[in-house]
Ligand code: PEP
């Protein structure tokens with residue numbers, strides 16, 4: 001099904017679109033797809049961050065360009081305040097999106113940055129303007145109508161007034177008001193709730209931004225891949241894409257305005273390239289590469305039942321990270337020896353209410369039963385930061401610094417009902433198989449003790465009710481993903497049953513680099529000596545205390561890190577299912593003694609560049 005072409009753009013919007021189309025200068029270091037530069041026949045090449053490998057070729061679907069159907073609904077007087085909260089949340093989200101686009105536009109060259117900057121400044125101004133927001137608020141309060149309808153009605157009146165003006169410049173402003181209004185409506189309607197199932201199979205989704213919740217709605221049998229203007233390589237959208245095996249490129253300069261609905265698009269997630277309207281030669285080259293990748297994947301799938309043992313006989317355990325329950329079949333097929341990290345956020349996404357204990361129990365049982373005799377590590381809710389959940393209302397969007405705010409275990413301990421429900425579901429599912437419980441964002445011993453006490457009281461309550469639960473109680477482990485936790489690993493090892501290193505957040509918090517922010521993505525580096533020392537410290541603390549330790553951050557599934565991870569002493573890695581066969585193949589070719597020596601050499605270094613060189617040299621030679 002084709003989407004409508006975007007409505008005709010105003011002069012300034014057209015200018016901005018042209019500006020975006022030009023995009024940033026092409027870096028010489030990047031591969032040139034089949035030697036094809038943008039040409040006069042319509043092929044355009046855009047660059048961004050290749051966050052999920054693979055090649056997708058298909059027809060574009062513009063996520064945000066479709067017309068929005070708004071249904072007017074009467075609300076009760078008692079619903080007005082909640083409706084105004086929704087409006088505030090949608091406006092905050094809109095401001096955040098425009099600010100991100102503006103930061104992106106600043107990196108463009110010449111007049112493109114200036115022209116787009118003006119346009120986005122105007123959008124920001126409107127989003128803060130009292131006349132627009134006051135008008136919408138009055139409609140909600142005075143006419144008791146839903147926020148979406150109030151926005152549409154208000155922008156209708158304002159843009160009509162502009163359209164009737166003699167001055168051509170002012171007439172154009174009417175269209176901008178409309179664009180701003182539509183952005184608010186999309187955020188109000190939480191466009192992320194609307195799935196992608198209506199698309200033609202193989203469609204390429206193009207959007208300003210795709211959230212983790214949007215990605216959760218993508219079915220790889222329908223969506224071929226996606227590309228967005230915004231997003232960093234280690235954010236959850238990227239992780240989710242890798243998990244689903246969807247080729248994706250984020251942070252693409254010039255994308256919006258550079259692609260139209262129904263354009264032919266290639267997403268090269270391995271090299272961070274998006275080709276729009278490719279030439280015949282470029283298309284043929286990418287088809288050939290795609291087939292070669294498919295053959296390689298097929299060959300690797302033969303390793304399914306091969307144990308991951310190094311050349312010198314050291315056994316390693318490879319487990320899968322699950323974002324969504326539907327990935328469990330793939331994890332089993334890839335030969336995962338358990339689930340090293342089940343992110344329970346999926347249960348809370350794309351909905352306005354909270355999942356009940358029964359619903360959570362059923363979802364967990366399905367996964368535990370699919371992994372008989374193998375451990376399933378279920379993490380309590382890690383919501384907040386970039387992982388927003390609508391079911392928690394506007395709180396997160398408004399927090400001044402969400403990554404450092406009330407999130408993950410802090411939220412769970414502040415809202416013990418939330419944690420109790422999760423624990424109850426985990427205890428009940430634990431009666432059906434081997435389940436372990438993992439606590440995210442732990443920074444103190446006190447948090448672990450408090451969580452353990454809540455777990456014990458939930459267990460007592462369930463037993464009293466005669467409910468069958470895990471016996472003995474499941475092991476309770478902690479994520480090491482805050483620098484303070486890594487440095488206090490000895491103390492945490494006294495109260496935790498196991499550790500799981502979350503290198504994604506550990507890198508973000510150690511280096512103060514937002515993992516989901518493309519403008520600082522080049523500074524995000526787990527090979528920074530500061531990050532490696534914290535990882536090493538945590539591993540040694542676990543080994544001293546004789547508790548199991550694994551790595552479940554993205555470095556676990558990155559071949560470049562395999563020798564270093566193992567050389568530092570870890571024997572258990574958990575990663576996205578798609579990465580598992582390649583990591584296994586790397587382990588089969590690795591000599592653990594040599595990897596350990598190289599890790600020691602690396603840990604003597606102070607410079608991230610030297611560390612990279614030492615690691616890459618080792619990888620090339622072995
Ligand atoms: C991590 O931070 O490394 C991790 C595994 O957790 P998440 O990516 O879900 O924050």
Ligand code: MG
Nearest residue numbers: 481502504505
């Ligand atoms: Mg984390």
